[in-house]
Amino acid sequence: MAFIITAELKTVGVPEVVQKAINEQDDIVLDIIDETEDVMRSYLSGRFDVDAIFSAVAGDRSGVVVKHFKKIVIDEIYKRKTNGLNEVTQLGYDEAMTWLTDVANGKIAAGDLPPKEDEPVAGDGFIK
Numbered sequence: 001m002a003f004i005i006t007a008e009l010k011t012v013g014v015p016e017v018v019q020k021a022i023n024e025q026d027d028i029v030l031d032i033i034d035e036t037e038d039v040m041r042s043y044l045s046g047r048f049d050v051d052a053i054f055s056a057v058a059g060d061r062s063g064v065v066v067k068h069f070k071k072i073v074i075d076e077i078y079k080r081k082t083n084g085l086n087e088v089t090q091l092g093y094d095e096a097m098t099w100l101t102d103v104a105n106g107k108i109a110a111g112d113l114p115p116k117e118d119e120p121v122a123g124d125g126f127i128k
Contacts, residue, residue, distance in 0.1 A: 002030065003033065003061070004033060006033075006090065009074060009077075011070070012092070022081075028080065029073070032080070036072045036073050037054055040072075040100065041053075041054065042114070043101065044063065045116070046099070047103075047104065048114060048115060048116050049114040049117065050116075053065060064099070068096035068099050069096075071092035071095065071096040072093055074089050074092065075089040077093060094115070
């Protein structure tokens with residue numbers, strides 16, 4: 001199941017504009033949602049439990065992750081559908097990517113995102 005559903009994108013922008021951009025092509029939007037999850041996982045996986053983050057549902061999801069996820073998706077939809085840039089969606093995309101970069105690098109707090117668990121060390125700890 002996808003981290004967000006298409007209907008949730010209408011909370012990021014004017015519903016009519018979002019619907020026009022989607023233009024009943026949910027398959028493209030679902031591809032963009034999957035790609036966005038992959039991008040966000042790649043940024044967050046070094047410090048956080050991305051399986052826990054992206055398997056959360058409804059109210060258990062991190063609001064800040066959902067917010068930035070939607071901004072990236074909306075910008076990608078506009079880019080693919082219009083073959084151009086939309087200043088508002090580009091600003092949202094830039095904000096989301098800055099947040100991802102800063103969180104990944106530990107420059108800003110990540111709120112309640114679950115930390116990545118230390119991987120167990122194989123062996124008994126002695127050099128042989």
